[in-house]
Amino acid sequence: MIERYNLFLHEFSLEASKELQLFSIIAQSFFQPFSLMDNLLVIMTALTAGPGLGFNRAMLFLTAGDSLKGEFWLGPASVAEAESIWRVLSTPGIGYPEIIEHNRSLLTSEADTLTKRVKKLSYPIYEEESLIPALNASARQMILVRDARNEPGVDRNFVELIGADEFLCIPLMGQKEVLGEIILDNAITKLPIVARDIELASICGLMAGNYIYTAKLQKRIVDMKKVAAMGEMAMFVTHQLRNPLVTIGGFADQLLDPKTGEKKKRRNIQIIRSEIRRLEKILLRLSQFLRIEVHEKVAVDVREMLKLVQESILARIAGRRITLDIEIEAGLRVLLCDPTHVGEAVRNVLDNAIDAVGDEGRVDLRAYRENAEWAVIAVADTGKGIPESIKDKIFDSFVSTKEKGMGLGLAYVKKVVDACGGRIEIKSAEGRGTTFKLYFRTLPRERGTAS
Amino acid sequence: MKKKILIVEDEKNLCLLYREELTKAGYKVTAAADADTALDKLKKQAFDLIVTDIRMPGKNGIELITQIMALRKDIPIIINTAYQSYKHDFMTWAADAYVVKSASLDELKAKIKELIG
Numbered sequence: 001m002i003e004r005y006n007l008f009l010h011e012f013s014l015e016a017s018k019e020l021q022l023f024s025i026i027a028q029s030f031f032q033p034f035s036l037m038d039n040l041l042v043i044m045t046a047l048t049a050g051p052g053l054g055f056n057r058a059m060l061f062l063t064a065g066d067s068l069k070g071e072f073w074l075g076p077a078s079v080a081e082a083e084s085i086w087r088v089l090s091t092p093g094i095g096y097p098e099i100i101e102h103n104r105s106l107l108t109s110e111a112d113t114l115t116k117r118v119k120k121l122s123y124p125i126y127e128e129e130s131l132i133p134a135l136n137a138s139a140r141q142m143i144l145v146r147d148a149r150n151e152p153g154v155d156r157n158f159v160e161l162i163g164a165d166e167f168l169c170i171p172l173m174g175q176k177e178v179l180g181e182i183i184l185d186n187a188i189t190k191l192p193i194v195a196r197d198i199e200l201a202s203i204c205g206l207m208a209g210n211y212i213y214t215a216k217l218q219k220r221i222v223d224m225k226k227v228a229a230m231g232e233m234a235m236f237v238t239h240q241l242r243n244p245l246v247t248i249g250g251f252a253d254q255l256l257d258p259k260t261g262e263k264k265k266r267r268n269i270q271i272i273r274s275e276i277r278r279l280e281k282i283l284l285r286l287s288q289f290l291r292i293e294v295h296e297k298v299a300v301d302v303r304e305m306l307k308l309v310q311e312s313i314l315a316r317i318a319g320r321r322i323t324l325d326i327e328i329e330a331g332l333r334v335l336l337c338d339p340t341h342v343g344e345a346v347r348n349v350l351d352n353a354i355d356a357v358g359d360e361g362r363v364d365l366r367a368y369r370e371n372a373e374w375a376v377i378a379v380a381d382t383g384k385g386i387p388e389s390i391k392d393k394i395f396d397s398f399v400s401t402k403e404k405g406m407g408l409g410l411a412y413v414k415k416v417v418d419a420c421g422g423r424i425e426i427k428s429a430e431g432r433g434t435t436f437k438l439y440f441r442t443l444p445r446e447r448g449t450a451s
Numbered sequence: 452m453k454k455k456i457l458i459v460e461d462e463k464n465l466c467l468l469y470r471e472e473l474t475k476a477g478y479k480v481t482a483a484a485d486a487d488t489a490l491d492k493l494k495k496q497a498f499d500l501i502v503t504d505i506r507m508p509g510k511n512g513i514e515l516i517t518q519i520m521a522l523r524k525d526i527p528i529i530i531n532t533a534y535q536s537y538k539h540d541f542m543t544w545a546a547d548a549y550v551v552k553s554a555s556l557d558e559l560k561a562k563i564k565e566l567i568g
Contacts, residue, residue, distance in 0.1 A: 235536060239506060242533035242552050243462050249554020250468040271464050 018054075019200055022046050026207050036215045037071070041107065043208050044074045045100050047184060047201070055184040055197070056082070059118055059162075061133070062180040062212070066126055068135065070118035071180075072107050075188075077114055082188040117161060125178050131155040135171050137178045142202055143169040144193060168193050170205035174213035182208065240282050244275040288344070289412050297335040297420065299443045302367045302377065303328045305339045309347045310365075313354070321360040328367040334375045334440035337420045342440075345416040348409040349379045349436045356383025356434060369442060377438045385430040394426075413438075453479040454567050455496070459489040459503035459515065460531075469502070472556050473563070486510035490518055498526060499567045502559070505532040505543075513542045520545060527566040531559060 008028050012021050029042035044058045057075025061068035076082035088102075107115055123134035130136070132143060132154045145151055146166050148159045164187035172180035184201060186193060251268040254260050260268075310326060317324055336342045346365075353363045361382040370376045386394060395414040417424055417438055428434040456478045460466045463484075470480045481498070483489035485507050493501075501519065505512035516528055528546040530537070535551055537543050548562040 235534065238535075239533040243465060246533075246552045246554050247462070247464045247468055250472065250556060251464075253555070254471070271467075275464060 022200070023203070023207075026204060030211055030214075036212065038104070039211065039215075040208065041072070041074075041103055042100055043204060043211070044072075044182070045103050047182070047204055048075050054191075055168075055193075055201075056186045056188040057114075057164075057184070059183040060180065061121070061123070061183075063125065063178055066124060068121075068123045068125055068133070068178075068181050070121035071115075073114035073118040074103055074107075075114065079188055121158075121161075123155075131158075133158055133169050133181060133183055135169070135178055135181055140171065140173060142171070142198065142205070144198065145169070163187055166193055168198060168201055170201055172205055172209035172212055174209060174216070179209055179212040179216070237286065241279065244279045244282075247275045248272050289415070297337050297441075298339070299333045300336045300339045300342070302332045302334055302375070303330065305336075305343050306346060306365070306367070306377075309343050309350065312347065313350050316351070317354060317363075322354065322357055323362045324365070325362070326365045328365075329369060332367055332369060332375055333443050335420070335443060336440060338416070341416045342420065345413040346377055346379070346438070348413050349438070352409060353379050353381035353383060353434070353436075356385070357381050358383065361433075370439070373441060374439045375442045377440070378435060380433065380435040382433040385432055385434055386426070386428040387430060391428070395424075453477065454499040455479045455481065456563065457489060457492060457498045457501045458482045459484075459486065459501065459507070459512065461485060461504060461507040469556075469559075473560070476560055476563075478563070486512070486515040486518075489515060490522070493519065493522060493526075500527050500529065500563060502529045502531050502563070505530060505534065505537050513537070513540060516542060516545055529559070529562055529566070 008031070009024055012024070025046045026043050029039045032039060032042070040060060044060055047058045048055050055075075057073065059073040060071045062071050063069075076085050124130055125135050125137045127134065128136065132145060132151075134155070144166070145154055145168075148154050148162070148165050148167065162183070162185060164185040167183055167185040170182045170184070171178050172182065182201075182205060184193070184197075251271050255265055255268050306326075306328060313324065350363065350365065357363060363382075364378070364380040366376070366378045366380075368376055368378075394410050396411060414424060417440075420440055422438060422440040425437040425439070426434065454477075456473055458466060458469050458473070458480060460469060460482065461484050466482045466484070470482055473480045481492060481496070483492055486503075486509055489501070489503070492498075503512045503515055510518075512530060512532065516530075519526065519528065527548075529548045529550055530543055530546045531550045531552060533552045538549055543549060547566055550559050550562055553559075
């Protein structure tokens, strides 16, 4: 017998302990495609929300250089506020998603006075003798402070700020380095922090540290890729610009030579002009490629978006025996970061398809809803297909099968689709044709109506 | 007797420029737009010097050099490319000179003169 369970549990059995639920939420948050801050907010919410550990408030510091910088402070500012929040939280049907959403809106609102105060804080990490909440990076210790007002080891200003006599400091560790610190207290309920709370908080601290560490590594990889791409780009630009420049320079020199005849002079000027046009085209494509940015997503009508693209494509195939068949589902709307760029990307794919079929063949453009979440813009051709040898390189910048290709077309397509949170699928058989499927997310509120 | 130079360059206008300028400098110039055409011509005719680009459609200049070496070891080769970075590729050391493309052809002409007079 086989039983299957969802790895990402959303409901727990009645016997499941609060701790188990808390850890599940934190572990699952690592798989959410949110930002680092958003995911840390989930962890902090789990530490402070009703069915979690039940600390009243949680303060987050993250490492910047050699200091810990205050990021946010979650929890009620007063007893009255606490009572009203906790009343809402105990309403049936209010779960973690709602609480996290509440906290998220709180952090960005003007009313968040706690966070405003914390943002001003900064403490050194590496000094041997420093006052709590500053951490000694080599110590790897949690610190429970009791009777803070009478404890000389605690920074006075911090005692004033936190207003609680008892609080727990948890370092967030990477492999060796301190990546941040969480400070927890029960300032509202005045419940003592007991051994069990400390044990659980330590696990949360380890998980949060590990999460920040992974996120930082990921960012480093992305940065390194960017640097590598810049290097490649610089080298590519050198070559692309140098050839026309050498040509322009050489023929200009001939113009200055008194022995050059009138006819040749005219020819040279024409060559120079065409090379200058080429330079302009190269710069245009490069700037287009570099300008893609992630904007906030907007819902776009696919048919509307592809109107202009269709017109320019029809002009391109005029006079050739190419059948262009277009079918776009009416009312299909997708979420895009920039419709102009996406339209341009679809045109790039169509251009490739037309190049691939040559003088005779068939190109299909389809747009339809694939399922509740995804819509597809598909371009299929009956052309020569993608050679096996470059299949896994086609999205790399500056790889081209065309003699005069810049190798930016598909790199551009991928960059645009990625920026929109979409994906690309390709099927290709040499000699038989290629199908490109660009997947984009549909509008959430329209998802329910999908058949 | 004029010395014969084979230019391997895929850019049409650039090719025309080299052909004219080197002819003016007193050489007999033949051009090939890619490595395979160049190898073809090498098998049929004798040349005193080869000037080759590196990035070209089809075989690149480095592959071309390897094949020329197998065919005829004694022909001097000048690499003429837009890239500095191929100097790190040790196969380019097999060439007799490495000239980075420039709007002035003086360096290229000087290297040719140095190698074949």
